[in-house]
Amino acid sequence: PRAFLEERLGVYLPRDKNEVPDREPTSLLGLDRYRVADVLLHEMTDVPREEKKRILRQEGRLPPGTLGDVAYAVVERSVEAVQRAVPADNEQRVKVRVELEGTRIIGRLDGVSEGRRAERIISVVRGKHLLSAWIRHLALCASQGVPCTTQVVSRDPKRGAHVSTFVPVRTAREELAKLVGLRTLGLSMPLPFFPGAGFDAAKIIVQGKD
Numbered sequence: 001p002r003a004f005l006e007e008r009l010g011v012y013l014p015r016d017k018n019e020v021p022d023r024e025p026t027s028l029l030g031l032d033r034y035r036v037a038d039v040l041l042h043e044m045t046d047v048p049r050e051e052k053k054r055i056l057r058q059e060g061r062l063p064p065g066t067l068g069d070v071a072y073a074v075v076e077r078s079v080e081a082v083q084r085a086v087p088a089d090n091e092q093r094v095k096v097r098v099e100l101e102g103t104r105i106i107g108r109l110d111g112v113s114e115g116r117r118a119e120r121i122i123s124v125v126r127g128k129h130l131l132s133a134w135i136r137h138l139a140l141c142a143s144q145g146v147p148c149t150t151q152v153v154s155r156d157p158k159r160g161a162h163v164s165t166f167v168p169v170r171t172a173r174e175e176l177a178k179l180v181g182l183r184t185l186g187l188s189m190p191l192p193f194f195p196g197a198g199f200d201a202a203k204i205i206v207q208g209k210d
Helices: 002-009 030-042 049-058 065-085 127-144 172-186 195-206
Strands: 092-100 103-113 116-120 149-156 160-166
Touching: 030 049, 030 065, 049 065, 065 149, 065 160, 092 127, 092 172, 103 127, 103 172, 116 127, 127 149, 127 160, 127 172, 127 195
Parallel strands: 116 149
Antiparallel strands: 092 103, 103 116, 149 160
């Protein structure tokens, strides 16, 4: 929907800005909690553990004193659960290049090790996460020419972490071409399903429900 509005109608929606706040927060909830967790998961993987909280506190992202210590501990447990579920051992960033009819897909994918790619998110997995990860999985399979799996690691409120696995796809190039065609169509008209509604509909079809 955003691409259709911006690229075809010239309507630009506001985007979240990850700015350093000008005053200390008094709690860590909702979007603020997500941002702190996302920074810990993706931007501070090489920072010593004892330094992470100090940096976040100096940036004004944590509540002061004991409130900040308690809030940080909760977020840290969530992040560590996701990291433990699929450890980042010898992961690299690889180039992706796929030639389709009339379309060339070029980019880089991180989290790749031998025959496997891991994608980690700190939120509960939703249809939009799986859809975007599925597209990257197809690009990886089509580009590498060898069987590859993708593991989408997400937060699970009850178990700590949840892992969704995509198996190797022999027809990755063909499936990717179908999705490129849908994107092209979506730039000329709104598609009937948003990612969330489409995912829910797909689950109902797979389960054989009316």
